[in-house]
Amino acid sequence: MAYDYEKNIRPGKLPHIWCPGCGHGIAMKGLIRAMDTCGLDKNNTAMVSGIGCASRLPGYMDYCTLHTAHGRAAAFATGIKMAKPEMNVICVGGDGDGVAIGGNHFIHACRRNIDMTYVVFNNYIYGMTGGQFSPTTPTGDKASTTPYGNPDPTFDISKLAIGAGATFVARTTAFHATQIDKLIVQGIKHKGMAVIEVLDDCPTTYGRRNRFRSVVDMMKRLKDIAVPVAAAGKMSPEQLEGKVLTGVLHQEDRPEYCEQYTEVIKRAQAQSE
Amino acid sequence: MAKKVALLQGNEACAHGAVYAGCTFFGGYPITPSTEVAEVMSVELPKIGGAFIQMEDEIAAMASILGGALTGAKAMTATSGPGMSLKQELLGYACIAEIPCVIINVMRGGPSTGMPTGPSQSDVLQARWGTHGDHPAIALAPSSCQEIFSETVRAFNLAEKYRMPVQVVFDEIVGHMRERIEFPEPGELEIIDRTEPTVAPEDYKPYDTQFGDVAPLAAFGSEYRYHVTGLNKAEDGFPTTKAELVDAEQRRQIRKIEDARADIESNEEYQTEDAEVIVLAYGSTARSGRYAVDRLREEGVKAGLFRPITLWPFPEKRVQELAKQTKGIIVPEMNLGQMVLEVERVVARDCAVELIGRVDGEPITPTQIMDKVKEVL
Structure with a gap:
């Protein structure tokens, strides 16, 4: 099926800032296909991001776009959604932005189950500032601020989202390009907080410091570590060592925040009559 | 019909002023001594179909009002010292992106946790220079409950008119004291909405x-x-x-x-025409200042009060004029010398400038001011 990328992109804003070999472009195309598939009204859809490489994405998109401060996307987005619940809200950002400096906003957006779609481009590093370790950089790996190997344990962003209360959580990788849009479509259609984690690669600041000789090596890794949820059930703990589950990891129905607040308004108005 | 009258705390008056101004979005976080603003907003906003949200932290509260404001809502948050420090990041965002919003700062002692229930005026320079980078600032400093109501309305008007964040800064004394409030009728106070585009x-x-x-x-x-x-x-x-x-x-x-x-500056002057010494005070301190001026006049001392209601931009022209006609300007403030720096800057050597600074969590008394006036004369 042919997708109309052009109609979603602001004329004259490309090329993007991302390096050759960066997975963000693949993830962005998946996001565009998903938004196109859902037929979102461009005037009635806000795209919100924080700071970092991935957070530059909304600037390229022909929607209501808000490039906020570092980590604050979910908090700004919550304000938009609460003030105008009829708007579609899509957040985009990286791992450091979303779950380090923005971690508090991220978990509380999940807890509230506010109706938005948050796509995390997890490339395991702070790319824009030159490759400092993030909360998802694997323990032992090299970054510009872990020259002797990363001593930090890592966050599993999807597990964090599930634990915090997001009602739709899915994960895929930049290698699995066609799965990206399918999962984001489900996330957009889901009523409540949807988190889609896209594992991707930063050859410039992460790959070159670690064991990856080329972008192809990094893509191969994404291919190798991904195990679809359905297949994981048939695998032994040993076989699952070092793997990450992909697909829809969690989905539940729970009251959505703006709908809950509509009830608050009804109660307040009934009491004041 | 008689006006609706109530005995309200300054913080409560602030929330009612916001609703009068057309505020439909409040994002908050609990902090003493500003919490009553959030509490009243949580009662009032759903009644009018607006939105109140208690966010996960002070930064998020500020972020939420900017998101809300971008959808067209008049939006407000309220906080105090440590919370204001956290909000500085996104206050800067509101400045550069030119997003109208109102931030209430009920000042308490500091730095850091300081004295949560003690009054202070130590955030007045932060209101001007707290966030990094060059940027304009508007900060209003009411000194009574009625004025908190009307200045909150004016804060929204200025925010919407000039497309920027406006801070209303008042000390804990004014925030927590109770006074008689007359609710203005709808239409009695001017309400300004932002200009929306008409181009294609x-x-x-x-x-x-x-x-x-x-x-x-x-x-x-x-x-x-x-x-x-x-x-x-x-x-x-x-x-x-x-x-x-x-x-x-x-x-x-x-x-x-x-x-x-x-358009933005606003001051109150009391007996300044022939004043040989002028007390320049704002917030609750101006109330002590006015009392001191009355007592001094009774004693035959030609004292006057200059009360900037708009702290930023600072009314430099008027203060310069007053400096030329008076022997000294006394600046009592509940800090160790903040607005006095601005007074010194604009007055240069035209008259003496004396600070009365107090940071022990107690108000500046009329006696303190009277003593200082006599010292200067």
Whole structure:
């Protein structure tokens, strides 16, 4: 099926800032296909991001776009959604932005189950500032601020989202390009907080410091570590060592925040009559 | 019909003033001594179909009102010292992106946790310079409960008119004291709404200078789509590092307030015409100042009170004029010398400037002021 990328992109804003070999472009195309598939009204859809490489994405998109401060996307987005619940809200950002400096906003957006779609481009590093370790950089790996190997344990962003209360959580990788849009479509259609984690690669600041000789090596890794949820059930703990589950990891129905607040308004108005 | 009258705390009056001004969005976080503002907003906003949200932290509360404001809502948050420190990041965002909003800061002792229930006026320079980078600032300092109501309304008007964050800073004494409030009738106080664009959507630029220094602001969710960023940007809202564009944008933002001083500045003067010594005070301290002036006049001392209601931009022209006709200006403030620096800057050597600073969590008394006046004369 042919997708109309052009109609979603602001004329004259490309090329993007991302390096050759960066997975963000693949993830962005998946996001565009998903938004196109859902037929979102461009005037009635806000795209919100924080700071970092991935957070530059909304600037390229022909929607209501808000490039906020570092980590604050979910908090700004919550304000938009609460003030105008009829708007579609899509957040985009990286791992450091979303779950380090923005971690508090991220978990509380999940807890509230506010109706938005948050796509995390997890490339395991702070790319824009030159490759400092993030909360998802694997323990032992090299970054510009872990020259002797990363001593930090890592966050599993999807597990964090599930634990915090997001009602739709899915994960895929930049290698699995066609799965990206399918999962984001489900996330957009889901009523409540949807988190889609896209594992991707930063050859410039992460790959070159670690064991990856080329972008192809990094893509191969994404291919190798991904195990679809359905297949994981048939695998032994040993076989699952070092793997990450992909697909829809969690989905539940729970009251959505703006709908809950509509009830608050009804109660307040009934009491004041 | 008689006006609705109530005995209200300053903080409560603030919330009612916000609703009167048309505020429909409040994002907050609990902090003493400002919490009552949030509490009243949580009661009042759902009644009018607005939205109250208690966010996960102070930064998020500030972020939420900026998101809300971009959808077209009049939005407000309220906080105090440590919370205001946290909000500085996104106060800067509101400045550069030119997003109208109102921030209430009920000042308490500091730095850090300081004295949560003690009054202070130690955030007045933070209100001007707290966030990094060059930016304009508007800060209003009411000194009574009725004035908190009307200045909160004015804060919204200025925020919407000049497309920027406006702070209302008052000390804990005014925030927590109770006074009789007369609710203005609808239409009695002027209400200003932001200018919305009329150009074709494809021609819309969020910082279009063809409309002067304040461009019309479209709402997210309208037919206008545009980009908002915290980066230095060009008229079209997209990031730029071109020196001449960055320079023009920065200077325009300062100019939009400098050129509007006459509209923004507001002061109260009491017995200043023939004053040989002037007490320059704001907030609750001005109440002690006024009492001191009355007592001094009874004793035959020609004292007067100058009370800036708009702290920023500072009413420098009027203070310069007063400095030329008086022997000294006394600046009592519940800090160790903040607005006095601004007074010294604008007065230069035209008259003596004396600080009465107090940071022990107790109010400055009329006696303290009277003693200092006699010292100067």
